[in-house]
Amino acid sequence: MDEEMSGFGLKPSRSGGGAKCGRWNPTNEQVKVLTDLFRSGLRTPSTDQIQKISSQLSFYGKIESKNVFYWFQNHKARERQKRRRVYVEYDQNDHNVAKQHFAEVTDTERVIETLQLFPVNSLAFSDQSEKARAITNDECKENTSPYATMYTCGTEMENHYPHRHPSLDLRLSFM
Amino acid sequence: MDEEMSGFGLKPSRSGGGAKCGRWNPTNEQVKVLTDLFRSGLRTPSTDQIQKISSQLSFYGKIESKNVFYWFQNHKARERQKRRRVYVEYDQNDHNVAKQHFAEVTDTERVIETLQLFPVNSLAFSDQSEKARAITNDECKENTSPYATMYTCGTEMENHYPHRHPSLDLRLSFM
DNA sequence: GCAAATTAATGATTTATTCAAG
DNA sequence: CTTGAATAAATCATTAATTTGC
Numbered sequence: 001m002d003e004e005m006s007g008f009g010l011k012p013s014r015s016g017g018g019a020k021c022g023r024w025n026p027t028n029e030q031v032k033v034l035t036d037l038f039r040s041g042l043r044t045p046s047t048d049q050i051q052k053i054s055s056q057l058s059f060y061g062k063i064e065s066k067n068v069f070y071w072f073q074n075h076k077a078r079e080r081q082k083r084r085r086v087y088v089e090y091d092q093n094d095h096n097v098a099k100q101h102f103a104e105v106t107d108t109e110r111v112i113e114t115l116q117l118f119p120v121n122s123l124a125f126s127d128q129s130e131k132a133r134a135i136t137n138d139e140c141k142e143n144t145s146p147y148a149t150m151y152t153c154g155t156e157m158e159n160h161y162p163h164r165h166p167s168l169d170l171r172l173s174f175m
Numbered sequence: 176m177d178e179e180m181s182g183f184g185l186k187p188s189r190s191g192g193g194a195k196c197g198r199w200n201p202t203n204e205q206v207k208v209l210t211d212l213f214r215s216g217l218r219t220p221s222t223d224q225i226q227k228i229s230s231q232l233s234f235y236g237k238i239e240s241k242n243v244f245y246w247f248q249n250h251k252a253r254e255r256q257k258r259r260r261v262y263v264e265y266d267q268n269d270h271n272v273a274k275q276h277f278a279e280v281t282d283t284e285r286v287i288e289t290l291q292l293f294p295v296n297s298l299a300f301s302d303q304s305e306k307a308r309a310i311t312n313d314e315c316k317e318n319t320s321p322y323a324t325m326y327t328c329g330t331e332m333e334n335h336y337p338h339r340h341p342s343l344d345l346r347l348s349f350m
Numbered sequence: 351g352c353a354a355a356t357t358a359a360t361g362a363t364t365t366a367t368t369c370a371a372g
Numbered sequence: 373c374t375t376g377a378a379t380a381a382a383t384c385a386t387t388a389a390t391t392t393g394c
Contacts, residue, residue: 252381
């Protein structure tokens, strides 16, 4: 445990000398390793871990400890934010959405009420085919209700969890 | 070919009578509305929104809720794919490789803040919080900023829409 | 000009993640 | 640690564009 924890803090980092100055630009390999670590469960690496990760990743290119620190902080926050945004959506709709996206509420009945909202003019060149389609009642069975059974076949799916298990071991292997 | 094709370049669309029920084949109007919604910022409509959109679009032709759901999923994913492809091109010109990976993780969901075609105020997707960007010192504002140049890429589909352009007053009440 | 053959788009399914509740 | 909820990525599959030979 290096007492250099302060090293993570906002050092100018201009050290690069030549090339482009500025901020760290991770290589593909670095991002892959970091993402794997994240996926394996690592969220808030300790100082010790950060330095070891950074050391390993320096093999692939220029990197500093603080880059690793910030990467985890940002990645964690943004993943959470991404999820949070979805939840907010549902709250505002005040319906728990479930997966009834396919609820098939679309019946042409009530559509007629809303016709006025759309400019009828635009149908001038499509009335023959498109309008007919709307009026025609569907004879063909087309709804195989795909998703309804998606998760019901539980026995098979539950067994496969490729990346969830290695968890900590994977993490240590890099350090 | 269908002689109808001569007029406005509409797709043949043998959607009329017999119509084997294959997959959904959106009309130009439907695609235009969906694309406008997407460009205005909507990316993951809720069930409620999906149903209303579907209901509105059913005026232009046969459509189901799941079609709207799939359309947004696919369009979102493929726009992202396109963007990634541009990054790759940047890679070849400039060995700033890994930047796109970071962008990939960070993602740029919030794209458009303009285009107030309809009241999106109370909408779910209005959260834009990707501002906090400069944590560290940005001495060198070297900004390759590929983003700025590529927002013009909004799919070439909506371009060949006839000059009729019914001023889509979508006014979807849910929004 | 016209279809058969081929290629490009894109609709629909499946698979693998994520966070968080139990 | 396990599982529920909800995608987003990857993939499959079908339709439309187009190319090609006649």
